[in-house]
Amino acid sequence: MTAGTERKPLTGAFRADGAAPTLGEYRKAGGYEGLRRALKEMKPGEVTKEVLASGLRGRGGAGFPTGKKWSFMPMGEKARHPKYYTCNADEMEPGSFKDRVLMEGNPHLLIEGMAIASYALEASTAVIFLRWAYHAARKRLERAIAEAYDGNFLGENIMGTDFSLRLHVHSSAGRYMCGEEATMMTALEGRRPFPRAKPPHLSVCGLWGKSTVNNNVETICNVPHIVKNGAAWYKGLSRTKEGGTKLYTMAGRVQRPGAWELPMGTTMRELLEEHAGGMREGYRFRAAIPGGASTEFVLKGHLDTKMDFDSMPESGSRLGTGTVVVLDDRTCPIGTTWSLMDFFSRESCGWCTPCREGLPWIARILEAIERGEGEPGDMDILREHCRDLGSGRTFCFLAPGAMEPLRSALRYFEDDFMRHIREKRCTYGRAGL
Amino acid sequence: MLTEEEKEEIRKSLKDVVHKREAVSDALKVVQRHRGWISGELPEVAEMLGMSPAEVDSIATFYSLIFRRPVGKHVILLCDSFCCWIMGYREVFEHLSTRLGVGFGETTEDGQFTLLPVCCIGACGVAPAMMVDEELYGDLTPEKIDSILEDYK
Ligand code: SF4
Numbered sequence: 001m002t003a004g005t006e007r008k009p010l011t012g013a014f015r016a017d018g019a020a021p022t023l024g025e026y027r028k029a030g031g032y033e034g035l036r037r038a039l040k041e042m043k044p045g046e047v048t049k050e051v052l053a054s055g056l057r058g059r060g061g062a063g064f065p066t067g068k069k070w071s072f073m074p075m076g077e078k079a080r081h082p083k084y085y086t087c088n089a090d091e092m093e094p095g096s097f098k099d100r101v102l103m104e105g106n107p108h109l110l111i112e113g114m115a116i117a118s119y120a121l122e123a124s125t126a127v128i129f130l131r132w133a134y135h136a137a138r139k140r141l142e143r144a145i146a147e148a149y150d151g152n153f154l155g156e157n158i159m160g161t162d163f164s165l166r167l168h169v170h171s172s173a174g175r176y177m178c179g180e181e182a183t184m185m186t187a188l189e190g191r192r193p194f195p196r197a198k199p200p201h202l203s204v205c206g207l208w209g210k211s212t213v214n215n216n217v218e219t220i221c222n223v224p225h226i227v228k229n230g231a232a233w234y235k236g237l238s239r240t241k242e243g244g245t246k247l248y249t250m251a252g253r254v255q256r257p258g259a260w261e262l263p264m265g266t267t268m269r270e271l272l273e274e275h276a277g278g279m280r281e282g283y284r285f286r287a288a289i290p291g292g293a294s295t296e297f298v299l300k301g302h303l304d305t306k307m308d309f310d311s312m313p314e315s316g317s318r319l320g321t322g323t324v325v326v327l328d329d330r331t332c333p334i335g336t337t338w339s340l341m342d343f344f345s346r347e348s349c350g351w352c353t354p355c356r357e358g359l360p361w362i363a364r365i366l367e368a369i370e371r372g373e374g375e376p377g378d379m380d381i382l383r384e385h386c387r388d389l390g391s392g393r394t395f396c397f398l399a400p401g402a403m404e405p406l407r408s409a410l411r412y413f414e415d416d417f418m419r420h421i422r423e424k425r426c427t428y429g430r431a432g433l
Numbered sequence: 434m435l436t437e438e439e440k441e442e443i444r445k446s447l448k449d450v451v452h453k454r455e456a457v458s459d460a461l462k463v464v465q466r467h468r469g470w471i472s473g474e475l476p477e478v479a480e481m482l483g484m485s486p487a488e489v490d491s492i493a494t495f496y497s498l499i500f501r502r503p504v505g506k507h508v509i510l511l512c513d514s515f516c517c518w519i520m521g522y523r524e525v526f527e528h529l530s531t532r533l534g535v536g537f538g539e540t541t542e543d544g545q546f547t548l549l550p551v552c553c554i555g556a557c558g559v560a561p562a563m564m565v566d567e568e569l570y571g572d573l574t575p576e577k578i579d580s581i582l583e584d585y586k
Contacts, residue, residue, distance in 0.1 A: 084451075094514030094553035125451060132498050133510075133554045135567040168449035173458040173496035176552065190454030190484065192491040208451060251516050251557035258558055293515060293553075325516045325557065339518040343552050349495075 005029060007237065009225035010218065010247055011261040014105040020140045023147040026108040032153050034224035038116045039161045042227070044075065047120035051223060053231035055243030060088055060179075060216030061292060061320045063309035066223075072203040073121045073213055084207045085123035086214040087114055088184060089130045089137070092176045093292035094343055096323040098247045099217035101259045103130075103137035106221075107144035111167065113220035115153060116227055118165050121213050126167040129184050132174045141169055176347035180396055181214040183349075194351050195396040218247055239265035242308045250276045252326030253283040265311065268324060269303040283328040287412060291320020293340055294401030296408035297327070316408065332428035333413040334420055337406060338366035344402035355399035358389050362406065374421040382410055435477045439467055443481055453482045457492050461499050470500040497551070505540040507585050509533075510551035510564040517553075520560040521573075528575040529563075532582065545585070 004012030013029040015021055021029070038047050052067025073083065087110065091099040103110060114126045130138055145167060148154040156164045170188060172178050178187045180195055185207045187193035206212025222244055226234045235243045242264050248271055249259040255277030262275075268288065272278065279285055287297045290307065295318045298305070302315035312319040327336055345359035362385050365378050386407045389399040410417070419427050435443075446459035460478050464471055471493055476486040493499045500508075511529060513522055533541050533548060540547045556562035559571025570581055 091555055092553060095516050095557055096553070097555040097557050100555045131555070133551075133564065133569075136569075166449070170450075170455065171459070171462075173462065174498035174551075175496055187458075188455055189452070190457040190482070190492065191488070192495050249558065251560060252519055257560075289515070323557070325519065327519060331519050336515050336519055339513065339515040339522075343514050347552065 005225065008245060008261045009234075009237070010102060010109070010221050010245060011105060013109070018105075020104065020107050020144065023108060023144070023151055026106070030228065031108055031224075032112055032151075034226075034228035035112050035115050035119075035153060036159060038119055038227050039159055039163055044120045044122055047116060047227060050231050051120070051226055054222075054226045054234040055231075055238075055241065056219065056222050056226060056234070057242055057309055058216055059218035059222075059246070059321070061093070061294075061318075063319060066215065066219055069203075069215070070117070070121060070213060072201060074203065074211055075122060079122065080211060081122070082125060082210060083121060083123045084210055084212040085114060085118045085121055085126040086181075086184065086188070086207060086212060087126070087128045087217060087220055088179060088181060088214055089128050089134070089217045090172055090179045090184065091131055091134075091217070092174075092179055093294065093321060093323075094340070095251065095289060095325040096249070096292045096321045098249050098259055098321065098323055100134055100137055101249075102217055102221050102247065103134065104140055107137075107141045108148065109221045109224060110141070110217060111144055111148050112153070113223040114167060115148075115158065115165055116223050117213070117215065117220060118167075119163050123213070124165060126165060127188060127207075128167070128169045129178070129188060130169050130171045132172050134171075138169060138171055145169070175349075176343075177349045177396075177398065180398070183396070184214065185212065194349055197395075237263055238308075239263045240306055240308045240311065242310065246307070246322050248275075248307065249323040250326065251324070252288070253280045253328040253331075254278065254326055255280055265306040265308045267304050267306055268298070271307075271324060272303065272326070279326075279328065283330055285326060286329045286331075287327045287333070289325045289327070289405060290315070290317050291322055291324075293343060294397075294404050295320040296404045297412055298408075299412060317404075330428065332370065332426055333409060333416050334366065334370050335426065335428070337409040337413070338363065338370050340405050341366055341402065344398065348398060349396075351396075352394045352399075354389050355394045358385050359399065359402060361385070369417060369420050370426055372420065372423070372425040374417075374424075376421060378421065379410065379414075379417060382406065386410070435464070435474055436467070439463055440481070443478070454484050457482055457484065457489060458496060458499070461489070461493055461496075465500060469504050469506075470502060472501075503540070504547040505544050507545060507565055508547050508549060510549050510554065511537075512552070512554050512556065512560070512562050512564075513550045514553040516557040517561040522561050524575070525561045525563075525573045525578065528578055532578065546582075 048070045056066040057063040182196040251257045305315040341363045345363045350356040442463045479486045479489040562571040
C-alpha cells in the first residue's frame with residue numbers, strides 16, 4: 001500500500017499529469033495485489049464476506065450493500081454456469097461525472113476490481129457497459145485491458161490459478177434508460193432497451209438468461225483495496241458507520257468545481273467552503289441537488305448534514321451519486337427545474353402512460369411558466385403529477401426519480417413560481433448572465 | 434450495400450461478444466462512421482448479426498446517437514442538462530444557433546455542422562460544455578465557440 005492509496009484508495013494512484021497509469025506504474029503502487037490475495041489465499045465466499053464486512057454500499061445511487069448483492073448469486077457446483085458480471089459505466093445522470101474521472105484516472109483499478117468480483121461470483125465473462133460519450137475513457141480502458149491480458153491478470157488461468165475471465169467493453173449509443181441495471185441487460189442482448197419485470201432477480205436470470213451481478217464503477221474500484229487491506233481498514237476511512245471514502249463532486253457557480261475523494265460522511269459545507277473554495281464573486285448559495293438529477297433539492301440549512309446514505313434523508317433528500325450541483329441566487333429555479341424535467345421527458349422510454357404522457361406535460365407547463373404564460377392552476381397540476389408519477393405508479397424508477405426534484409422545487413421555490421405566474425415573466429435575468 | 438471495409442469492421446466488433454446480437458449498436462456505429470447516418474443498410478446489418486431487420490430498426494430508432502437522417506460533416510452535441518443550464522446554457526445556445534443559422538436538429542446550409550441537444554456529457558465541472566464529433570469542449574463562452582468553429586471549417 002502506498003501512502004497515496006492509504007487514505008484515498010480510489011484516486012491515490014492518479015498521476016499528476018492526468019494520464020492513466022500504465023500497468024507497470026499501477027503495479028508499483030500495489031496494483032493487482034488484491035487480486036493475487038483473492039485468488040491465492042481466499043475462497044470466493046470469503047471475498048464476498050470481506051466485502052460485506054467492509055460496509056461498502058453501491059455507489060451508483062441506490063446505496064444497496066454490495067456484499068449482500070453478491071451473496072444473492074447462486075454458488076458452487078449446483079449453480080448454473082456460465083455466470084456473468086457487469087459494470088455499469090453508463091453514467092448519464094445529469095450532474096454526475098465521477099465515474100468518468102475514475103475510469104480515465106486509473107482504468108486498471110476498475111479492471112482489477114472486476115476480476116476480483118468475478119472470482120468471488122464465479123463469473124467467467126465480464127462486461128463494462130460504457131456510455132457513448134466517454135471516448136477518452138474507452139481508449140484508456142481498452143489499452144489497460146490489453147495490458148492486463150498480456151500480464152495474465154485477465155484471460156486463461158489468471159496468475160497460474162484455475163480462474164479464467166474474459167472482459168470487454170460495450171459502448172452504448174446514448175440512452176439514459178440503459179443505466180437501470182435490468183434495462184442494461186436488455187441493451188447488452190441487442191434488444192430495444194426497455195426495463196424488465198423483476199422477479200426473477202438478475203442473480204437468477206440476468207444477461208442472456210444467466211445469473212448476473214451488476215455494480216457501478218465507483219463501487220467496483222473500492223473492491224481491490226478492501227480485499228488487500230481488509231474490511232476493518234476500509235471502515236476506518238469513513239467518518240460514519242458506512243465504510244470507505246466517497247468521490248464527491250461539485251459543480252455550479254462555485255470557485256473551483258471539481259471532484260474530491262473524501263471520507264464518507266463529509267458535509268456539503270466542507271465541500272463547498274474548503275474544496276470548491278466557496279461561491280463565485282457576486283453569487284450566493286441558494287440550493288443544491290446533492291446526488292444527480294433524481295434527488296430532491298436541499299437548502300442552506302441542510303449544509304451540515306453528513307453526506308452518506310443513512311444521514312442524507314435528514315435533509316429530505318438522498319445521497320444518490322454524491323455529485324452536487326449548486327443553484328445560485330441569480331439563476332432562475334423555475335428554468336432549472338424545467339431543464340431537469342425536459343431531460344426526463346426526453347429520456348422516457350415510453351413504456352408506461354403516466355411517464356410517457358405526464359413528463360412532457362410537466363415540461364410544457366414549466367416552460368410556459370418560465371416564459372410568462374403560466375396560469376394559477378398550474379401549481380395544482382404539477383402537484384398532482386408528483387403523486388401520479390410517484391413510486392409504484394410506473395414500471396421503472398425514471399418517473400418517480402424525476403418527481404423528487406420537482407416535488408422539492410414546488411415546496412422550496414413556491415414564491416418564485418407564483419411571481420412568474422403573477423407578473424407573467426421570468427423575474428431573473430437570463431441564466432448565466 | 435455494405436462495403437468490404439464496413440463488413441470487416443463489423444466482424445471485428447464480434448470478436449469479444451457472447452452472442453452476435455450484442456454487437457448491434459457497434460455495427461450501426463460502424464456504418465454511421467462511414468456514411469454519417471443509417472439509411473438502407475439495416476437488412477444487411479441484420480443478416481450479419483442473425484437478427485431481423487425490424488429488430489435492428491427498433492434499436493436504431495431508440496438510441497439518440499444513431500442517426501436515421503443525414504447529418505452534416507461534423508455533429509455538435511450541446512449539453513442542455515441542468516448543470517449546463519445553470520452555467521449559461523441559454524447564452525451558449527443562442528450564440529451557436531445564430532452563428533450557424535440553424536436550430537436543434539438542423540444542418541447548416543453548407544453541410545458542415547448539425548446541431549443536436551444532448552443530456553449531460555459528464556463534463557459538469559467545466560459546464561457549459563459541448564462535443565464536436567468525439568472532442569469535448571468545456572467552459573464555453575461565445576468567443577471560445579467562435580474559435581472552436583473556426584478549427585472545423
Ligand atoms: S417509468 Fe418511464 S422510463 Fe420507466 S418504464 Fe415507464 S415509461 Fe419507461
